[in-house]
Amino acid sequence: MARIEVLKTYKIYIGGAFPRTESGRYYPLHDQAGKLIANVCLSSRKDFRNAVVSARGAFGGWSSRAAFNRSQILYRIAEMLESRKAQFIQELIQQGSTPKAAETEVNLSVDRLVYYAGWCDKYQQVFSAVNPVATAHFNFSVPEPMGVVSIIAAQETGLISLINAVASVIAGGNTCVVLASESKPLCAVTFAEVLNSSDVPGGVVNILTGKVSELYTHFANHMDVNATVYYGADDNVIKTIQELATLNVKRVFIHNEGNGSSVDAQIPYHILDTQEIKTTWHPIENIGASGGKY
Amino acid sequence: MTKTGINRDYSHTPAVDQVGVEERCARFATRSIKKETKVQGLKLILNMIDLTTLEGKDTEGKVKQMCYKATHLHDILPGLPNTAAVCVYPSMVKIAKEALKNTSVKVASVATAFPSGQSTREIKIADTKFAVDHGADEIDMVISRGEFLKGNYNFVLDEIATIKEACGKARLKVIFETGELSTLDNVRRASEIAIDAGADFIKTSTGKISPAATMPVTLVMLEAIRDHYYKTGVMIGMKPAGGISTAKAALHYLVMVKETLGTAWLSNEWFRFGASSLANDVLMQLMKEATGVYQSSDYFSKD
Numbered sequence: 001m002a003r004i005e006v007l008k009t010y011k012i013y014i015g016g017a018f019p020r021t022e023s024g025r026y027y028p029l030h031d032q033a034g035k036l037i038a039n040v041c042l043s044s045r046k047d048f049r050n051a052v053v054s055a056r057g058a059f060g061g062w063s064s065r066a067a068f069n070r071s072q073i074l075y076r077i078a079e080m081l082e083s084r085k086a087q088f089i090q091e092l093i094q095q096g097s098t099p100k101a102a103e104t105e106v107n108l109s110v111d112r113l114v115y116y117a118g119w120c121d122k123y124q125q126v127f128s129a130v131n132p133v134a135t136a137h138f139n140f141s142v143p144e145p146m147g148v149v150s151i152i153a154a155q156e157t158g159l160i161s162l163i164n165a166v167a168s169v170i171a172g173g174n175t176c177v178v179l180a181s182e183s184k185p186l187c188a189v190t191f192a193e194v195l196n197s198s199d200v201p202g203g204v205v206n207i208l209t210g211k212v213s214e215l216y217t218h219f220a221n222h223m224d225v226n227a228t229v230y231y232g233a234d235d236n237v238i239k240t241i242q243e244l245a246t247l248n249v250k251r252v253f254i255h256n257e258g259n260g261s262s263v264d265a266q267i268p269y270h271i272l273d274t275q276e277i278k279t280t281w282h283p284i285e286n287i288g289a290s291g292g293k294y
Numbered sequence: 295m296t297k298t299g300i301n302r303d304y305s306h307t308p309a310v311d312q313v314g315v316e317e318r319c320a321r322f323a324t325r326s327i328k329k330e331t332k333v334q335g336l337k338l339i340l341n342m343i344d345l346t347t348l349e350g351k352d353t354e355g356k357v358k359q360m361c362y363k364a365t366h367l368h369d370i371l372p373g374l375p376n377t378a379a380v381c382v383y384p385s386m387v388k389i390a391k392e393a394l395k396n397t398s399v400k401v402a403s404v405a406t407a408f409p410s411g412q413s414t415r416e417i418k419i420a421d422t423k424f425a426v427d428h429g430a431d432e433i434d435m436v437i438s439r440g441e442f443l444k445g446n447y448n449f450v451l452d453e454i455a456t457i458k459e460a461c462g463k464a465r466l467k468v469i470f471e472t473g474e475l476s477t478l479d480n481v482r483r484a485s486e487i488a489i490d491a492g493a494d495f496i497k498t499s500t501g502k503i504s505p506a507a508t509m510p511v512t513l514v515m516l517e518a519i520r521d522h523y524y525k526t527g528v529m530i531g532m533k534p535a536g537g538i539s540t541a542k543a544a545l546h547y548l549v550m551v552k553e554t555l556g557t558a559w560l561s562n563e564w565f566r567f568g569a570s571s572l573a574n575d576v577l578m579q580l581m582k583e584a585t586g587v588y589q590s591s592d593y594f595s596k597d
Contacts, residue, residue: 222587222590223587223589223590223593224588224592247587248593
């Protein structure tokens, strides 16, 4: 007797759990031959709202973790992804990649995670500074995470663009809500399963699937979001995001060319994007002014 | 002989169908309240809040700040009501009273060795009188849960009646600390005892232990109030306290009150929320309705 196929339900990822969209809506995803692969959640603004609540809740714990521990966790994600490579390759092929391209993309994704894992406990030293000032102050600047970041990932690729966008943001201690590629959402949901088994606290990364056109205004105008990152080149979307972001002067980062799939896309400056520089003026005794020696 | 002259046998108060109560509560949460209705509901909730600070670290400054908040919930949004009352420890009543003179906001004070209630009758009476003498409009007392659980129901009845007498004109809210009563049957029994003893309000919890107010517990208490009303025509108030921190949950409570007791109870004379963080969530929802944009707690005063 033929075995009945057991198909995976692709759900969204909020606060470390896999709910369906609260709206109950979905869209069908077809392969190139027109065969239905899966029904995918069409997330609503309320899903986004819930995700932001989760991300905000997770921010305190994630940002105050030791940088080294964040590094370990990012590396753990890479390990988990590596061990499930076959599944990701197969999903990419289902969504139209060639086997070779799929394998390259997954390898690149794992490497990207390892790259940012390495930076977790290093970027602060590199980007911090002790500043010379003319007064009796010890003056220094350090990068600190911005908070909750909303990300609209690139549309063209399903995995590397998502990981590229997320890794640099969480490496710096932020939490995020990310909208996956509409046409290639499968890997995003499967990646959520990887996150779920990688000691990443729930809420640090929240993954939604759905339409950019429905959600981008909410990604940009939510008052509890501190920065918005957009991968795409739609001028209308860019303009609207920039306008709405002024509501709470959130930072906006537009990546209108390149989807993060090239090796050159990995630079520590991406971590710095979602960091605020805090400068501290610490009063000190003017050593040496009295002629005394230490 | 007890003070009230009542010496009822409370061992046979009505048993509560727990499964039924939970199912009924689940249904209250399915009512869809949107747009203008929601805005009206949220404003009503604000007007029913007893803004509360009951911490060892309370200071005069903290209480004054909270009193200011009670009358200036979010000035950027016009047309907001005041909260119903502020709820403080007896030592802070005088400060709150001073801060709230010439406003509609009442001052409620916990008393009777709150939150444990582990003290002597004399001390509890003195505690109550102290608060009333300093101007408290309402007294929130705790019952002796230990005596209650021992089955010493008439002790509890007598205690409440005594405190009621000490309250004078102040309205008396009786806190059961339902999280310590373990069963809904006990909640129902405590409700009947408090009502018989002259409580003006019955209240779920101190907010100091978990679980605090839950919908099933509140429903059981509302039903006791309803049965008393049917029997005597006398209205008793209800105050769930602790654990209600979202506007959505508070709206569900309003639905429950409306569908159990009717619209007569939908005012702060008969229904209150004991809460500290609820007000901000309600304000955030109101701002969301006004601006169309989801809000952040960064833009709302903390206390």
